[in-house]
Amino acid sequence: MSGRAPGSLMEIYRSKFRSEIAVQFAYRGALAIWLLGLLLEPVIYLVVWTTVAASQGGAVGGFTAGEFAAYFAILMVVNQLTFTWHFHEMEWRIRQGFFSPLLLRPVHPVHNDIAENLTFKLLTFTAVVPAAIVLLVAFRASLQPSLVDVLAFIPALALAMVLRFLVEWTLALAAFWLTKVSAINQAYYVLMLFLSGQVAPLALLPPIVQTLASLLPFRWMVAFPVETLQGRLSPSEILTGIGAQIVWIMLAWGLLQVGWRAGVKRYSAVGA
Amino acid sequence: MRAVGLFWLSLRIGAMNALQYRADFFIQLAQSTIGLGTALAGVAIVFGQTDELGGWRRDELVALIGVFVMVGGLVGVVIRPSMERLMEGVRLGTLDFTLTKPVDAQLLVSVRQVDIWRLMDVALGAAILVFAIAQLGGRVGLAAAAAFAVMLLAGLAIVYSFLLVLATLAFWLVRIENILVIFASMYEAGRWPVGIYPAWLRVALTLLVPVAFAVTIPVESLIGRLEPTTLAGTILLAACFLVVSRWFWRLGLSRYTGASA
Amino acid sequence: MAIDDRSPAILVRELRKTYAVPEREPGLRAALGSLVRRRTRQVEAVAGISFHVSPGEIVGFLGPNGAGKTTTLKVLSGLLHPTAGEVRSLGHVPWQRDPAFLRRMTLIMGQRNQLAWDIPVIDSFELNRAIFGVPRDEYRQRLTELTDLLELGELMRKPVRNLSLGERMKCEFAGSLLHRPEVLFLDEPTIGLDVTMQRRIRAFIAEYNSRTGATTLLTSHYMADVEALCRRVVVIHHGTLLYDGDLTGLVARFSPHKSITIDLEDGGEGLGERIPALVGPPEWIVSHAEGRLTLRVPRSETARLTTRLLANLPVRDVIVDEPPIDEIIDLVFAGRAGPAEVPPA
Structure with missing residues (x-):
């Protein structure tokens, strides 16, 4: 975005990786506590749904107990890889005046956040994957993806990461206009909870909610890769999904550009 | 009843402070409503697929949600903000000012900070609870209501003691600002009856982080599902928690070195 | 607008900046009303000032709190968009934040921290090197030079949070100068430091200026900074220019x-x-x-x-x-000093 050679951008990322790892290491206690929360949430819904499945004679809405286990274990990994924290970060930066130095660097601040994000993901991924495996084993998950499912999962996951980052970063720009974004943040979080398949697989929700989840970007940010790896989607459904992801990414990208320009304009009009 | 007086005073000061920021009222109203709606929608989705969950019926679970939101609100009004302030006080040395006051220090640090907007959660949770009790019809007698009140108090005492112990750890480990998050994330498990969880998690939610005592057990007493022995045991446990946390607090305080640390 | 090499490094013409400040009246009704309709008042932070700074100059930018100094510095460095007026820093329109411009200047604020809090200083430096695209050998050479000048030594291996205020400021300077900026905006760089450390920072700024010829615009509440570093001062008050000229002239005019x-x-x-x-x-x-x-x-x-x-x-x-400069500045700001006419620049 700053029109510099890709080589030097790579160098910025490398440096940022290194310093970010050091930062995260300084906060390893906080990191451990965060991981605990990340692990617990899918376990709660996993337990609820396996209990429901058991009481209904083994299966509910086309999910057996083992399939619920697989769903929530994969969901945990996808969540860990896609989630962002920019709602808080952006507000904090702008209020505390940490935004100005970022603005004065000859690099677009989004690169700073992408690098931070990737580093954090890389670090926590090493803890989340074993945790997912423990869940898969402990709750006797049934997961038999075909090769096609596994191959489709990779782009679906990568696009989900890009899409969720762009959407949340763009929404976080609201902090330029509002002094408190926590209400927006929470409303978005709740939509996310239901429409991206965190509370239950989308197939268990009322049809209208399912339609909404597919029309909005939510399904494509989290649920879609999980469904893909579970082998619940036909090849044409997978292709449609990837198409939807790409369309939403382009839309979100455009919104980010517009929102960013307007936000910075406002910031430099009112000061910090 | 010095505690009540001090708490009341903190509440008034907190209210006067908070009322300056009216926008916060609407933000908290939106957040509380969204939070409650989320919990109820979760129940609705589950009961769209089944009639009972681990022996709990829909109305009973709605009552559980009511207590979950209410207790979360009570902890959020005074216990959690006060504990956060205590930990900050240890870190920055501002606890000095608290310790020089002629009041029991534990009492003072426990009611120092109030977030009155969280009373909204208490009100909403209570409303849902009343609604659920009405749905349950004649099943809630006077004895059950009394048992519920006692269990709720015992549960709050246990949660308070637990958080005090966590916060007191700050005397030894200064950089543990977010240790209270442990409770917050474990508490999320409390929106469902702990009985449905596998044994290891049930143990953790009962003994490690006392979520079971805060939510599930009071509701069980309300719907007449609690054994008298559990009831007596819970009261005893609450007393033990209070004594141990006070001892631990004293121990921590003896390590406090003030602002120069 | 193209500006050739002989043009000023910094050019400010009729700069104005007004803020809309929300007005709040006491009372419950007013507070509720303000939820629906917010009333604002226009405050003029900078009310039309003009000056320019030649390449290599160190200029002291003086004024009491709220005079518009920081607003002006923020406009010059590209953080703020002015309401009206023409501004050029190194020939660029600052608020367009052209990377080519950002790579040639730096803004150091005594009250703000730009280095990462939790990691060793040297890691922050390395990050700045990448961000500003400093070639590795140049980086190494400049780092050695800055380390010597500021006597950083062991400090660089400590996390910023473990440094004293003075040590932190020295590291801020080093980190902000690794890309060898041609323009320095220094906002209260010595604030809160003890006298020895103030002197060190001051000596460093002078040394950096003489080695690199960097143009420097400095605000400070410590007149010792200004006396030691600035031959020329620009004084503003209530957003308008009171004086622009050399320090001795200021004394003659106002005392x-x-x-x-x-x-x-x-x-x-x-x-x-x-x-x-x-x-x-x-x-x-x-x-x-x-x-x-x-x-x-x-x-x-x-x-x-x-x-x-x-x-x-x-x-x-x-x-x-002459009476002490502090006393004169006091007189100027209190409005008790002689009539202020801006000499032709």
Whole structure:
């Protein structure tokens, strides 16, 4: 975005990786506590749904107990890889005046956040994957993806990461206009909870909610890769999904550009 | 009843402070409503697929949600903000000012900070609870209501003691600002009856982080599902928690070195 | 607008910046009303100032709190969009934040921290190197140079949070100068530091300027900073320009008096009545005790009076002095100083 050679951008990322790892290491206690929360949430819904499945004679809405286990274990990994924290970060930066130095660097601040994000993901991924495996084993998950499912999962996951980052970063720009974004943040979080398949697989929700989840970007940010790896989607459904992801990414990208320009304009009009 | 007086005073000061920021009222109203709606929608989705969950019926679970939101609100009004302030006080040395006051220090640090907007959660949770009790019809007698009140108090005492112990750890480990998050994330498990969880998690939610005592057990007493022995045991446990946390607090305080640390 | 090499490094013409400040009245009803409709008031932080700075100059930018100094610095460095006026930093329109411009300047604020809090200083430096695209060998050479000048040494391996305020400021300077900026905006760089550290920072700024010829615009509440570093000062007050010129000129313009201190032989014995008669107007005499006579005299009278006193009194020593600069600045800001007309630049 700053029109510099890709080589030097790579160098910025490398440096940022290194310093970010050091930062995260300084906060390893906080990191451990965060991981605990990340692990617990899918376990709660996993337990609820396996209990429901058991009481209904083994299966509910086309999910057996083992399939619920697989769903929530994969969901945990996808969540860990896609989630962002920019709602808080952006507000904090702008209020505390940490935004100005970022603005004065000859690099677009989004690169700073992408690098931070990737580093954090890389670090926590090493803890989340074993945790997912423990869940898969402990709750006797049934997961038999075909090769096609596994191959489709990779782009679906990568696009989900890009899409969720762009959407949340763009929404976080609201902090330029509002002094408190926590209400927006929470409303978005709740939509996310239901429409991206965190509370239950989308197939268990009322049809209208399912339609909404597919029309909005939510399904494509989290649920879609999980469904893909579970082998619940036909090849044409997978292709449609990837198409939807790409369309939403382009839309979100455009919104980010517009929102960013307007936000910075406002910031430099009112000061910090 | 010095505690009540001090708490009341903190509440008034907190209210006067908070009322300056009216926008916060609407933000908290939106957040509380969204939070409650989320919990109820979760129940609705589950009961769209089944009639009972681990022996709990829909109305009973709605009552559980009511207590979950209410207790979360009570902890959020005074216990959690006060504990956060205590930990900050240890870190920055501002606890000095608290310790020089002629009041029991534990009492003072426990009611120092109030977030009155969280009373909204208490009100909403209570409303849902009343609604659920009405749905349950004649099943809630006077004895059950009394048992519920006692269990709720015992549960709050246990949660308070637990958080005090966590916060007191700050005397030894200064950089543990977010240790209270442990409770917050474990508490999320409390929106469902702990009985449905596998044994290891049930143990953790009962003994490690006392979520079971805060939510599930009071509701069980309300719907007449609690054994008298559990009831007596819970009261005893609450007393033990209070004594141990006070001892631990004293121990921590003896390590406090003030602002120069 | 293209500007060639001989043009000023910084150019400000009729700069204006107004903020809309929300107005809130006390009371419940007003507070509720403000949820629906917010009333705002326009506040003019900078009300049309013009000046320019030549390449290599160090200019002190003075004014009391709220005068518009920081607003101006933020406009010049590209953080703020002005309401009106023309501004060029190094030929760029700053608020477009062209990377080519950002790579040539730096903004250091004494009250803000730009280095990452939790990691060793050297890691933050390395990050800055990548961000500003400094070639590795140049980086190494500059780092050595800055380390020597600022005596960073062991500090660089510590996390920022473990540094004292002075140590942190030294590291801020080093980190902000690794890309060898041609323009430095320094906002209160010595605030809160002890006197020794202030002197160190001051010496460093002077040294950096003489080595690199960097243009420097400096705000400070410590007049010692300004006296040591700036030949020229720009004074603003209530968003308007009060003075632009050299420091000695500021004194001449705003302080119409000089002070004369005379030590007399033998403690000035027996001169009691002659002195008031020699001096003239009694309000010129500030004090007279134990052989020392202190006078505060209109600038224009100083030479004549000094000559007269030297000829008629047994003088052992005489000092003719400007009042302390702090005092003058005080006078300027309090509005008690002489009329302010801006000399043609």
